[in-house]
Amino acid sequence: xxxxxxxxxxxxxxxxxxxxxxxxxxxxxxxxxxxxxxxxxxxxxxxxxxxxxxxxxxxxxxxxxxxxxxxxxxxxxxxxxxxxxxxxxxxxxxxxxxxxxxxxxxxxxxxxxxxxxxxxxxxxxxxxxxxxxxxxxxxxxxxxxxxxxxxxxxxxxxxxxxxxxxxxxxxxxxxxxxxxxxxxxxxxxxxxxxxxxxxxxxxxxxxxxxxxxxxxxxxxxxxxxxxxxxxxxxxxxxxxxxxxxxxxxxxxxxxxxxxxxxxxxxxxxxxxxxxxxxxxxxxxxxxxxxxxxxxxxxxxxxxxxxxxxxxxxxxxxxxxxxxxxxxxxxxxxxxxxxxxxxxxxxxxxxxxxxxxxxxxxxxxxxxxxxxxxxxxxxxxxxxxxxxxxxxxxxxxx
Amino acid sequence: xxxxxxxxxxxxxxxxxxxxxxxxxxxxxxxxxxxxxxxxxxxxxxxxxxxxxxxxxxxxxxxxxxxxxxxxxxxxxxxxxxxxxxxxxxxxxxxxxxxxxxxx
Ligand SMILES: Cc1cc2nc3c(=O)[nH]c(=O)nc-3n(C[C@H](O)[C@H](O)[C@H](O)COP(=O)(O)OP(=O)(O)OC[C@H]3O[C@@H](n4cnc5c(N)ncnc54)[C@H](O)[C@@H]3O)c2cc1C
Ligand code: FES
Numbered sequence: 001x002x003x004x005x006x007x008x009x010x011x012x013x014x015x016x017x018x019x020x021x022x023x024x025x026x027x028x029x030x031x032x033x034x035x036x037x038x039x040x041x042x043x044x045x046x047x048x049x050x051x052x053x054x055x056x057x058x059x060x061x062x063x064x065x066x067x068x069x070x071x072x073x074x075x076x077x078x079x080x081x082x083x084x085x086x087x088x089x090x091x092x093x094x095x096x097x098x099x100x101x102x103x104x105x106x107x108x109x110x111x112x113x114x115x116x117x118x119x120x121x122x123x124x125x126x127x128x129x130x131x132x133x134x135x136x137x138x139x140x141x142x143x144x145x146x147x148x149x150x151x152x153x154x155x156x157x158x159x160x161x162x163x164x165x166x167x168x169x170x171x172x173x174x175x176x177x178x179x180x181x182x183x184x185x186x187x188x189x190x191x192x193x194x195x196x197x198x199x200x201x202x203x204x205x206x207x208x209x210x211x212x213x214x215x216x217x218x219x220x221x222x223x224x225x226x227x228x229x230x231x232x233x234x235x236x237x238x239x240x241x242x243x244x245x246x247x248x249x250x251x252x253x254x255x256x257x258x259x260x261x262x263x264x265x266x267x268x269x270x271x272x273x274x275x276x277x278x279x280x281x282x283x284x285x286x287x288x289x290x291x292x293x294x295x296x297x298x299x300x301x302x303x304x305x306x307x308x309x310x311x312x313x314x315x316x317x318x319x320x321x322x323x324x325x326x327x328x329x330x331x332x333x334x335x336x337x338x339x340x341x342x343x344x345x346x347x348x349x350x351x352x353x354x355x356x357x358x359x360x361x362x363x364x365x366x367x368x369x370x371x372x373x374x375x376x377x378x379x380x381x382x383x384x385x386x387x388x389x390x391x392x393x394x395x396x397x
Numbered sequence: 398x399x400x401x402x403x404x405x406x407x408x409x410x411x412x413x414x415x416x417x418x419x420x421x422x423x424x425x426x427x428x429x430x431x432x433x434x435x436x437x438x439x440x441x442x443x444x445x446x447x448x449x450x451x452x453x454x455x456x457x458x459x460x461x462x463x464x465x466x467x468x469x470x471x472x473x474x475x476x477x478x479x480x481x482x483x484x485x486x487x488x489x490x491x492x493x494x495x496x497x498x499x500x501x
Pocket of ligand 1: 007008009010011012013032033034035041042043044045046073074075076101102103104118119120145229232260261262263275276277278279281304305306307308
């Protein structure tokens with residue numbers, strides 16, 4: 001096997017590079033990243049203040065695994081006929097197989113040009129270093145990054161307003177009851193949550209709302225989702241539709257080019273999905289690495305996601321859908337898990353929230369049940385006295 | 398030098414499970430394997446601050462509750478991303494139904 005080039009040195013690209021070596025690849029591995037920093041984890045950026053870059057892997061490990069890490073190098077074009085990647089500095093790299101792990105970038109809607117966004121380490125420095133008592137922070141969008149930032153900013157004593165167009169925060173990713181619990185926790189912490197209200201204009205000194213009000217702010221951050229970084233793929237003529245389209249092996253419409261992580265849209269449970277999930281970025285990186293070495297396996301891991309806000313952690317396995325039958329399992333201290341069963345009685349998703357890691361074990365077990373396509377008895381799921389591990393084993397037997 | 402500390406009773410830990418044991422300001426994890434052996438490791442993940450006692454034991458693997466980092470609790474070996482630093486392990490002995498770990 002010849003040389004493998006990976007574009008994007010984030011969670012997915014780095015994971016793929018190491019997985020190639022672990023799977024026995026003995027050709028060159030070139031990992032191209034446009035950021036100047038040693039590849040770092042993004043999730044702490046909205047959760048921890050002060051900012052401390054957490055490397056995905058220590059620098060020495062790249063050399064040990066003979067991974068050539070090209071930092072501050074942007075890939076500008078892919079020449080599919082010549083199987084070459086052109087870099088911004090004029091160099092070009094020949095590949096036998098190419099992985100696109102270009103991730104996503106923070107979205108900004110028209111009228112929000114003046115807002116800051118939080119995606120990179122540099123963004124985090126710019127935002128978090130300003131947090132403190134006396135700062136008025138407005139956050140546009142009640143998604144998980146905006147809400148995590150709100151919690152972190154309250155921890156630093158800043159006054160925080162969150163404006164969300166939907167009637168509930170995090171509406172796209174968690175069931176309503178969990179969204180309500182999150183909203184209540186933010187209100188208790190003193191965050192002003194303005195729901196069901198749009199933003200018409202972000203200005204230097206505040207935010208104009210669709211209901212005519214203006215919110216004064218010293219700093220405005222937009223957390224309105226991320227757009228997949230597909231420009232290279234599009235320019236190279238690969239199929240792109242809200243993400244680089246891949247098949248079950250994570251191959252693009254060019255059999256020599258694969259895509260994984262936040263930039264791709266892949267088949268899951270009979271439809272195409274695009275995730276913004278740290279675990280999926282890792283798992284897909286690993287999967288794509290094996291696929292590039294010839295594995296025919298299909299990627300089938302259920303999505304898994306978590307968010308930390310204040311002392312609460314929420315976790316989600318599968319893709320929540322309000323149309324499904326919900327089963328509630330109450331754990332101690334206000335923690336609970338919502339299981340979702342599809343029409344055939346199969347467990348399709350589970351979401352939970354609680355203090356610390358109260359729901360972690362049950363969500364992990366639910367994830368295994370989802371993966372195995374099990375049809376657990378709803379009454380037993382709901383009964384906190386029933387150990388889900390026992391249930392998993394019985395159902396698998 | 399060995400310094401045996403009594404951690405718990407045999408019955409305090411279910412098979413294929415673990416409990417948390419705090420001693421002198423440190424946290425440890427005591428495991429009982431599916432073949433009924435006892436093991437001990439540090440009780441906090443090497444990735445971030447998470448108590449492994451909230452995690453799931455499957456066979457000889459403890460999975461961290463926070464981001465599912467996996468360790469072999471017999472050797473402490475980190476089994477892949479996001480964990481890359483091994484867990485420290487401690488010798489264990491069982492006497493008269495009590496579990497002791499060696500913090501020496
Ligand atoms: C603040 C924040 C908090 C988060 N918290 C959570 C959380 O709690 N739970 C969770 O599950 N997920 C969380 N996520 C999401 C998670 O971090 C992402 O899903 C994950 O980083 C995706 O990995 P990736 O490698 O696909 O993309 P990215 O991490 O975006 O990496 C892509 C990399 O490719 C580089 N790149 C792009 N184009 C080029 C090019 N042409 N040439 C060279 N390099 C290029 C980019 O600069 C970037 O470094 C969070 C994300 C953010 C921003
Ligand atoms: S804290 Fe254990 S895997 Fe992250």
